[in-house]
Amino acid sequence: MIEKLEGALNIPLAYCNKVRLLACRLYQAGVEFIDRPFREMTENPGRTPNGDITRHPLVIDRPQAKSVAARIEYDAGVEIQKKTRLVFGNEGKLHAVYLRNGTAKLIDKAPEIKSLPPAGPAGGANIRPARGEAQGNLYLWILIFHSSLQDKVMQLIDGKAVAAHFKARIAEEVTQLKAESGKTPHLVAILVGNNGASETYVAHKVKACAELGFESTLVRFPDTVSEEELLRKVEEINANPDMDGLIVQLPLPKHINPDRIMETIAPAKDVDGFHPINIGRMAKGLPAYVSATPQGCLMLIEHYGIETAGKHCVVVGRSQIVGLPMSILMQRNTYPGNCTVTITHSKTANLAEICRQADILVGALGRPEFITADMVKEGAVVLDVGLERVADPSKKSGFSLKGDVKFDEVAPKTSYITPVPGGVGQMTIISLMQNTLLAAKGAIYAK
Numbered sequence: 001m002i003e004k005l006e007g008a009l010n011i012p013l014a015y016c017n018k019v020r021l022l023a024c025r026l027y028q029a030g031v032e033f034i035d036r037p038f039r040e041m042t043e044n045p046g047r048t049p050n051g052d053i054t055r056h057p058l059v060i061d062r063p064q065a066k067s068v069a070a071r072i073e074y075d076a077g078v079e080i081q082k083k084t085r086l087v088f089g090n091e092g093k094l095h096a097v098y099l100r101n102g103t104a105k106l107i108d109k110a111p112e113i114k115s116l117p118p119a120g121p122a123g124g125a126n127i128r129p130a131r132g133e134a135q136g137n138l139y140l141w142i143l144i145f146h147s148s149l150q151d152k153v154m155q156l157i158d159g160k161a162v163a164a165h166f167k168a169r170i171a172e173e174v175t176q177l178k179a180e181s182g183k184t185p186h187l188v189a190i191l192v193g194n195n196g197a198s199e200t201y202v203a204h205k206v207k208a209c210a211e212l213g214f215e216s217t218l219v220r221f222p223d224t225v226s227e228e229e230l231l232r233k234v235e236e237i238n239a240n241p242d243m244d245g246l247i248v249q250l251p252l253p254k255h256i257n258p259d260r261i262m263e264t265i266a267p268a269k270d271v272d273g274f275h276p277i278n279i280g281r282m283a284k285g286l287p288a289y290v291s292a293t294p295q296g297c298l299m300l301i302e303h304y305g306i307e308t309a310g311k312h313c314v315v316v317g318r319s320q321i322v323g324l325p326m327s328i329l330m331q332r333n334t335y336p337g338n339c340t341v342t343i344t345h346s347k348t349a350n351l352a353e354i355c356r357q358a359d360i361l362v363g364a365l366g367r368p369e370f371i372t373a374d375m376v377k378e379g380a381v382v383l384d385v386g387l388e389r390v391a392d393p394s395k396k397s398g399f400s401l402k403g404d405v406k407f408d409e410v411a412p413k414t415s416y417i418t419p420v421p422g423g424v425g426q427m428t429i430i431s432l433m434q435n436t437l438l439a440a441k442g443a444i445y446a447k
């Protein structure tokens, strides 16, 4: 148990003159407010000169959690222009800095602080957050961890960066495939109706195809399309040797049975991995197309070298496309895997208590910000699959994207966490592309 966290924050703040600094506050574990705002600067709205918050003494007795967060709040429209110097006393360690626009959107990824500042009287670090033109208020969060937790500090899993890494690899393989066999991977997406979220996801997939040198075809139907007509289209694509992968975007209108559609897609073209044959082969550990989202989660785990053997993995949600395959994958006798898995759902009793036992917690229930700090064990790995549009009048689009995890309060307790957006969703697209490449090569099912 940590007795005392001592240090000082030395935060010279530079900001442009069209905005004002609202406040700088300290939190414990991102949850509890532990100090009154240590400098309120609400006078002179509209024109505030550069200001300093200097050596605010930071002494926290017996912190319940092992981290504190300072939150610096700015008015809308800020550009942070200058370096901010942080200085700690003998205990604190800077862990992460990130910018948030409002409370929702991560507008700058966690700060790539290459090395943590050393503990000791002169410990400190310069940070230079990227310029952010905020639509709403801007918050600069600074997480400070106790030095004894050095090996446990939270790391933001950067789905975008990992996706970029895999994109480069896939693009290279496509070039090679084209040179060797003249084959271009070809993904077909069927989109029924014009649900806004589905439109966005399908657009992302089409864009990824273009970026990676794949061919793509988007087939659209009105939501009045009959099941028979849709099945005929699926069969036509099955029979076309030029088309390697086929996805039918979910959800489908109520009058269409998704299972019938999924079962009609040829297993060899089922790059979503939703066909019973692919799910069965995946469960048996045979070569199969693995459902893109759980596969993406695994790629993140692997990329960050997160240990899984012997860990308790709790999956919240049992859907056929996320929760269920995720739970199967995490218990396999391989890496990532070898977890003891608990799968939970809407009828689960004592959900919070079960979540608190998780070393690896996967939120895949589709309830915005359902998973709160009290449901998460200190040091847990949290993968947030949820992606919901929540009405937000401050946004041009009228909504903001929310995950299943209440990020701000959960993040400081974790060892790794994925943001939304910019986390798991990025990898879903990548694994879909990877499956399509495998299909083009005939790697899972010989051509």
Ligand SMILES: NC(=O)C1=CN([C@@H]2O[C@H](COP(=O)(O)OP(=O)(O)OC[C@H]3O[C@@H](n4cnc5c(N)ncnc54)[C@H](OP(=O)(O)O)[C@@H]3O)[C@@H](O)[C@H]2O)C=CC1
Residues within 6 Å of the ligand: 293, 316, 317, 318, 319, 320, 321, 322, 323, 344, 345, 346, 347, 348, 351, 364, 365, 366, 367, 385, 386, 387, 388, 424, 425, 426, 428
């Ligand atoms: N980032 C990405 O790439 C992807 C994100 N998603 C997002 O993930 C989320 C889940 O998607 P999906 O799996 O398709 O959703 P489904 O609606 O098919 O499944 C949700 C699951 O969560 C369970 N659940 C719902 N409410 C609760 C609750 N209060 N407590 C415990 N369990 C609950 C349900 O239980 P029950 O079975 O009892 O009904 C169900 O098993 C959505 O937000 C979706 O948008 C989905 C796919 C890809």
Ligand SMILES: Nc1nc(=O)c2c([nH]1)NC[C@@H]1CN(c3ccc(C(=O)N[C@@H](CCC(=O)O)C(=O)O)cc3)C=[N+]21
Residues within 6 Å of the ligand: 200, 201, 204, 247, 248, 249, 250, 251, 272, 292, 387, 401, 420, 421, 422, 423, 424, 425, 426, 428, 429
């Ligand atoms: N047959 C089928 N296959 C699917 O793979 C499938 C589906 N149906 N139905 C819906 C879900 C959802 N899904 C996502 C795809 C991309 C992002 C994605 O790109 N997310 C980014 C950007 C989000 C944004 O800005 O809108 C992110 O989280 O950073 C998210 C979610 C695939 N799904």
